[in-house]
Amino acid sequence: MAxxxxxxxxxxVVSERLIEFAIRVCGIxxxxxxxGIFFFVFREGAPFLFGGLNLGQFLFSTEWYPTSHSNVxxxxxxxxxxxxxxxxxxxxxxxxxxxxxxxxxxxxCGKRTRESLKIIIELLAAIPSVVxxxxxxxxxxxxIQDVFHAPVGLNVLNGAILLALMSVPIMVSIGEDALxxxxxxxxxxxxxxxxxxxxxxxxxxxxAAKSGLLxxxxxxxxxxxxxxxxxxxxxGHAVNIPKSLFDPVRTLTATIxxxxxxxxxxxxxxxxxxxxxxxxxxxxxxxxLSADLVVRGIRRRN
Amino acid sequence: MxxxxxxxxxxxxxxxxxxxxxxxxKEEAPAPxxxxxxxxxxxxxxxxxxxxxxxxxxNLAQAWAEEYAxxxxxxxxxxxxxxxxxxxxxxxxxxxxxxxASRKLEPEEVEKAKAAHGGKxxxxxxxxxxxLAIYVHKANPLEEITMEDLGEIYREGGKTEKWAQVGVKSxxxxxxxxxxxxxxxxxxxxxxxxRETVVGKKSDFKSGSMDMNGSKEVxxxxxxxxxxxGYAGLGYATGEVKILKVSKKKGEPAIKPANAxxxxxxxxxxxxMFMYTPGEPSPxxxxxxxxxxxxxxxxxxxxxxxxxxxxx
Amino acid sequence: MFGETPHTRRRKLTxxxxxxxxxxxxxxxxxxxxxxxxxxxxxxxxxLSWEFLTTNPAGGMRRGGIWSALLGTIYLVVVSLAIxxxxxxxxxxxxxxxxxxxxxxxxINLAVVNLAGVPSIVHALFGLGAFVLFAHIGRSILAASxxxxxxTLPVIIASTKEALSAxxxxxxxxxxxxxxxxxxxxxxxxxPNSVSGILTGVILQVSRTAGETAPIMxxxxxxxxxxxxxxxxxxxxxDQCMALSMHLYTVTTQVTEAPRALPYxxxxxxxxxxxxxxxxxxxxxxxxxxRKKW
Numbered sequence: 001m002a003x004x005x006x007x008x009x010x011x012x013v014v015s016e017r018l019i020e021f022a023i024r025v026c027g028i029x030x031x032x033x034x035x036g037i038f039f040f041v042f043r044e045g046a047p048f049l050f051g052g053l054n055l056g057q058f059l060f061s062t063e064w065y066p067t068s069h070s071n072v073x074x075x076x077x078x079x080x081x082x083x084x085x086x087x088x089x090x091x092x093x094x095x096x097x098x099x100x101x102x103x104x105x106x107x108x109c110g111k112r113t114r115e116s117l118k119i120i121i122e123l124l125a126a127i128p129s130v131v132x133x134x135x136x137x138x139x140x141x142x143x144i145q146d147v148f149h150a151p152v153g154l155n156v157l158n159g160a161i162l163l164a165l166m167s168v169p170i171m172v173s174i175g176e177d178a179l180x181x182x183x184x185x186x187x188x189x190x191x192x193x194x195x196x197x198x199x200x201x202x203x204x205x206x207x208a209a210k211s212g213l214l215x216x217x218x219x220x221x222x223x224x225x226x227x228x229x230x231x232x233x234x235x236g237h238a239v240n241i242p243k244s245l246f247d248p249v250r251t252l253t254a255t256i257x258x259x260x261x262x263x264x265x266x267x268x269x270x271x272x273x274x275x276x277x278x279x280x281x282x283x284x285x286x287x288x289l290s291a292d293l294v295v296r297g298i299r300r301r302n
Numbered sequence: 303m304x305x306x307x308x309x310x311x312x313x314x315x316x317x318x319x320x321x322x323x324x325x326x327x328k329e330e331a332p333a334p335x336x337x338x339x340x341x342x343x344x345x346x347x348x349x350x351x352x353x354x355x356x357x358x359x360x361n362l363a364q365a366w367a368e369e370y371a372x373x374x375x376x377x378x379x380x381x382x383x384x385x386x387x388x389x390x391x392x393x394x395x396x397x398x399x400x401x402x403a404s405r406k407l408e409p410e411e412v413e414k415a416k417a418a419h420g421g422k423x424x425x426x427x428x429x430x431x432x433x434l435a436i437y438v439h440k441a442n443p444l445e446e447i448t449m450e451d452l453g454e455i456y457r458e459g460g461k462t463e464k465w466a467q468v469g470v471k472s473x474x475x476x477x478x479x480x481x482x483x484x485x486x487x488x489x490x491x492x493x494x495x496x497r498e499t500v501v502g503k504k505s506d507f508k509s510g511s512m513d514m515n516g517s518k519e520v521x522x523x524x525x526x527x528x529x530x531x532g533y534a535g536l537g538y539a540t541g542e543v544k545i546l547k548v549s550k551k552k553g554e555p556a557i558k559p560a561n562a563x564x565x566x567x568x569x570x571x572x573x574x575m576f577m578y579t580p581g582e583p584s585p586x587x588x589x590x591x592x593x594x595x596x597x598x599x600x601x602x603x604x605x606x607x608x609x610x611x612x613x614x
Numbered sequence: 615m616f617g618e619t620p621h622t623r624r625r626k627l628t629x630x631x632x633x634x635x636x637x638x639x640x641x642x643x644x645x646x647x648x649x650x651x652x653x654x655x656x657x658x659x660x661x662l663s664w665e666f667l668t669t670n671p672a673g674g675m676r677r678g679g680i681w682s683a684l685l686g687t688i689y690l691v692v693v694s695l696a697i698x699x700x701x702x703x704x705x706x707x708x709x710x711x712x713x714x715x716x717x718x719x720x721x722i723n724l725a726v727v728n729l730a731g732v733p734s735i736v737h738a739l740f741g742l743g744a745f746v747l748f749a750h751i752g753r754s755i756l757a758a759s760x761x762x763x764x765x766t767l768p769v770i771i772a773s774t775k776e777a778l779s780a781x782x783x784x785x786x787x788x789x790x791x792x793x794x795x796x797x798x799x800x801x802x803x804x805x806p807n808s809v810s811g812i813l814t815g816v817i818l819q820v821s822r823t824a825g826e827t828a829p830i831m832x833x834x835x836x837x838x839x840x841x842x843x844x845x846x847x848x849x850x851x852x853d854q855c856m857a858l859s860m861h862l863y864t865v866t867t868q869v870t871e872a873p874r875a876l877p878y879x880x881x882x883x884x885x886x887x888x889x890x891x892x893x894x895x896x897x898x899x900x901x902x903x904x905r906k907k908w
Contacts, residue, residue, distance in 0.1 A: 016795060016797045019797055020797060022704060023704045023712060024708055026702075026704035027705050027708030027709060028718075028722065029701055029767070030768065030771060031721060031722055033725075034728050034729050036744065037732060037764075040739075040740050041736060041739050044739070065506045065507075066488060067387070067489075068506045069497075069504070070504045070505065070506070071506065096639070097639050097642055097643060100635070100636045101640040101643055104639065104640045108632075108633050108636055117640055120643070120647060120648075123647065127825075127888070128821075128825020128826065128859060128884060129734075130825065130859045130862050131862065131881050131885055134866050135650055138866075138877070142526065145527075151476065151477045151478060151480065151482060152482055152512070152523075152529075152530075154512065165647075172643075196625050196629040197629060197632070198628055198629045199629075202632075219731075226731070226732070226733025226734065228733065228734050228735040228827075229734075229828055229863065233863075236512045237514065238513060239509045240509060250513070256738075257735050257828055257831065258487045258489070258515060259487065259489055260738070260739070261384040261385065261831075261832065262384065262391055262488070262489030265395055265747065273739075274739055274743070277735070277736050280733050280736055281736050284732060284733055289724070289728070292724065292727045357868060361868075382836045383864065397752070397753065514867075515867045515868070516868035517868075519867050
């Protein structure tokens with residue numbers, strides 16, 4: 001039998017080819033952009049990175065004096081500690097509450113409470129970071145001074161509380177996914193053995209969902225490290241190694257945001273800020289990579 | 303069916319978008335002489351002036367821009383803050399027509415600006431003065447301070463860390479005796495000026511001060527923090543903070559910052575405010591700058607809490 | 615035989631305690647959120663009105679409204695989504711419909727995840743380096759929107775992929791059986807059936823774009839700019855603009871003697887818009903899901 005397929009109009013064929021080409025291009029766009037970001041940030045920072053920056057001093061010195069007239073020093077040590085301390089405290093607050101809420105939503109509450117809780121958590125996630133910063137300045141600042149009798153209200157604690165409230169939604173949603181991913185057979189088996197819900201959670205579900213919960217925490221960390229506006233407004237912005245929760249600090253992100261406008265394009269200060277950007281990009285890359293590997297690990301298992 | 307609808311909608315929106323963008327662009331280009339009815343002379347060409355820079359001056363620049371819009375609606379002044387450093391950087395980059403600075407241009411900056419604009423030197427216009435006030439919490443019993451003490455508090459290596467060292471035994475509400483230093487970020491002209499005058503040009507600030515983004519934040523923070531001390535323009539004073547009198551040396555009389563003491567230089571920490579243009583300003587910008595230096599413009603300086611130029 | 619023993623009593627007690635503790639933890643998130651929202655709205659009330667939304671800031675931002683900032687935010691959202699939505703959807707189509715599982719897809723997935731995790735200030739650096747300087751677009755709505763588009767791209771790709779994979783394989787197989795090409799299948803069957811998921815993803819990004827400050831600070835947002843009131847076409851693509859998020863930041867940190875309610879009012883408008891859009895996306899999702907044919 002001769003070819004019985006209807007002939008397609010050339011226009012149709014051509015347009016289809018064009019669209020498929022566009023689709024392919026868009027497909028690799030994400031890769032292009034990630035490389036693009038790294039490339040452009042690196043490009044602006046590289047000349048100084050390889051042309052004069054004392055890397056040891058950069059990473060470990062706590063003296064940050066980019067605009068000094070007498071003794072220019074680019075030490076981000078205190079900034080790294082600032083980012084680290086705020087993130088660590090934020091995680092210390094967010095992990096128990098986030099995982100606790102995830103366990104509650106997944107195992108302990110009724111359908112209607114679950115729906116309303118989920119809506120509230122989505123609301124929490126939608127609040128923009130500049131609004132959180134504003135809340136930090138206007139609400140948390142006096143609150144911390146009153147409740148804790150702290151000398152200053154813009155400090156590590158303030159920033160950490162804000163970051164915790166910002167990262168909790170991610171942790172709850174991914175944590176809940178991780179717990180839901182544990183097959184019901186586990187729960188049924190525990191029930192058959194006479195376990196209460198708490199015992200099921202503690203002895204069966206948590207160990208089983210361990211990697212998913214870890215991924216949730218890692219993603220929360222990634223979010224916290226990368227946060228800019230809220231910490232810019234609420235941590236007191238002091239180049240300082242904090243000796244207590246109530247000391248003001250400055251983070252890497254806030255430093256870039258505060259100083260980028262002034263540095264004239266091409267100057268050493270400008271390039272150092274981009275180098276800090278490279279540092280941030282690397283940190284979040286590693287954190288998100290590990291989180292993704294962990295998440296993929298659980299998905300494959302199911 | 304639905305995707306056809308959506309795609310036609312998108313194409314429609316896209317073409318409308320392109321249409322009005324190109325229309326906008328045409329509007330901004332000056333009408334060539336022969337085109338449609340010639341616009342009345344002295345006229346319809348709208349000029350936008352990018353005014354970027356000092357935070358100290360930003361509210362003042364804003365007030366000027368608004369007032370001037372009433373006088374010459376064809377000139378639209380767009381104001382941005384960010385700090386004197388930001389303004390100067392923008393001047394060098396070419397993104398600012400007028401840069402506000404609460405300090406003089408450094409020689410390197412002049413060189414960079416010349417290089418970026420084909421050898422033209424940036425023009426300097428002095429538009430007023432600003433007294434830099436030292437603020438403390440209202441409940442702080444301290445009334446005056448010397449320049450040396452200020453230096454020891456703020457300078458890297460300075461020995462003064464506690465209020466007791468400047469004679470303040472206790473501040474009601476302060477939780478410990480530490481002096482909480484409030485400062486500005488290093489893109490601020492105020493920061494640079496303070497470093498030059500109080501800390502010492504060859505030295506740097508002590509690490510650990512709370513470096514605020516704007517003068518307003520400095521005053522607000524000091525108002526809420528009993529153990530704090532901070533510096534910011536006189537124009538940012540509110541009823542919630544106390545201003546200290548400053549003496550040049552121990553034993554000399556301490557002067558309160560005010561218009562008179564700033565103009566006759568008895569108050570030691572005051573500085574002129576500048577506006578810079580890259581080379582000779584365009585006629586529209588020149589008229590604006592000249593207006594600023596007239597009585598009308600200077601009245602706004604005074605209303606905003608700054609010190610107007612001495613009347614000639 | 616099944617009577618209560620001290621052993622079971624203790625287990626019941628720990629069960630109760632656990633329930634209460636976890637419930638409290640969940641509550642600990644809800645209560646601060648609601649109190650903060652309530653406080654914000656209460657403080658903002660004196661200033662909220664229709665005039666507030668449609669007049670320009672005046673008197674050094676101390677009086678007047680937020681029209682220029684509101685319009686600027688709308689422009690940024692529309693332009694950036696107009697760029698990222700088509701690219702994101704097509705990218706997800708590629709990943710889900712065309713690509714075979716290979717090293718390339720794994721790299722792309724990795725790239726998407728990493729793009730999602732890039733800090734907003736690094737996006738700002740990128741926008742500055744690539745669009746403002748390298749491409750010579752200068753600080754403008756266009757540069758800022760491009761930066762925002764790249765920020766929202768990964769989430770649109772991820773949610774579109776989920777929506778596409780929810781369409782059963784049998785639908786596609788039916789098309790192939792009658793001789794449709796891949797693109798025809800996608801265009802006529804797969805895409806229309808995943809519209810709800812795609813729309814949800816896109817709408818959610820509206821709130822994210824409206825709220826971001828760092829990426830626009832150096833690529834196109836300004837402290838103050840006077841535009842025509844009530845004119846929805848007042849900005850051009852190459853103009854700089856004001857934006858709600860930036861406005862909140864500048865009013866909080868730089869504008870003195872502002873009425874106490876002003877930053878609260880801006881925050882409430884911003885939050886209100888964001889929450890409204892989120893609610894809209896939930897509504898769209900529910901409506902379209904109810905019309906699903908399977």
